[in-house]
Amino acid sequence: MMNTTTIVNTNRNKIHPYKFTLWAAIASMLMMFAGLTSAFIVKSNLSGWRTIVIPNIFWVSTVLIILSSFIIHLAQKTFKERNFAKYRLLLITTLVLGIAFVICQILGFQELWNVQNIKFKGSSGAGQFFYAIVG
Template sequence: MTAIVLFMAGLAAIAGWWLSQQRLAAKPWLEEGSLGDFPGGGASLLPPAKIGLGVFLAVVGSLFALFISAYSMRMELIDWRSLPVPKLLWFNTVVLILSSAALQWAQRAARRDDSDNMLIGLLAGGISAVVFVIGQLLAWQQLNAAGYLPAANPANAFFYLITAVHGLHVLGGLAVLSRATIKTWRGVEVSRLRLSVELCAMYWHFLLLVWLILLALLTGWADDFAAICRQLLT
């Protein structure tokens, strides 16, 4: 429940900031000059695609917040037996960090109209993401071989569910990233691909943040951090 409250509070803060930029308290009938002459009077500076992605990420974030809350409440019951986290997850985390960094590189190259480095960043980001997905499947295989099946314990089921949902979002991002990479390979002008690359980078940074939170939850770091915070507040 705490995770949901904190996430919703963050969304409310972002929404409040955005609404404050729309000059809701302004009196346009008292303004002089054209609509675009005063702050906030013109159209939104954000492209519709970025706004749409932001809404989508808010929905996805809410979904993972529900998973985290359910995980935290379910682990308090007596039949919960935590499973050992495969060491391969640490390698997968590094790979996902590299993927996010590669897309940030591609985004900066796109802003400089550098198609060569943009292509390198897109390829590196895509390949790293594929390695991440393969690594997650190998981690599943290791757990299955050790007898940690999804139906054996609620902790096992949550692990497979959470990592599977995150992996599906990575695969969805790969589909979009592949289109941008193919267009860049074919020599499409950077100006026409700049927004797509920025959206991919934004989406990848979000997936990395979500994965780091999930990893902290699965490894127990989140519980240790919460315990420290409670001690500091008492």
């Protein structure tokens, strides 16, 4: 008589709860952004809409945050390689880029607030939508 053992893999189609939560959060953020964008498009076609000129400093801050993301990725790889001197340098660089990003954001929103007089209130709604979508 021959004994046969069968191994059943019960975890084959299960997704980890953290991964599911991450995807649910991404989906809800995507839906919120789509809703805000849709409302922005509809509202911008109404009379009395005020056009906002995006300050150039926001483009600088976009480059800074993308560069910071790339450098933190390099820092993670360097940490796994156990090159701690380079790791510290990359972390400090990421910190400096992050601080520069925050400063650029503050300067950009100050320009909107003080120079272009874009506030949270007003009949056109342009300021509210802009702050909600990018802020």
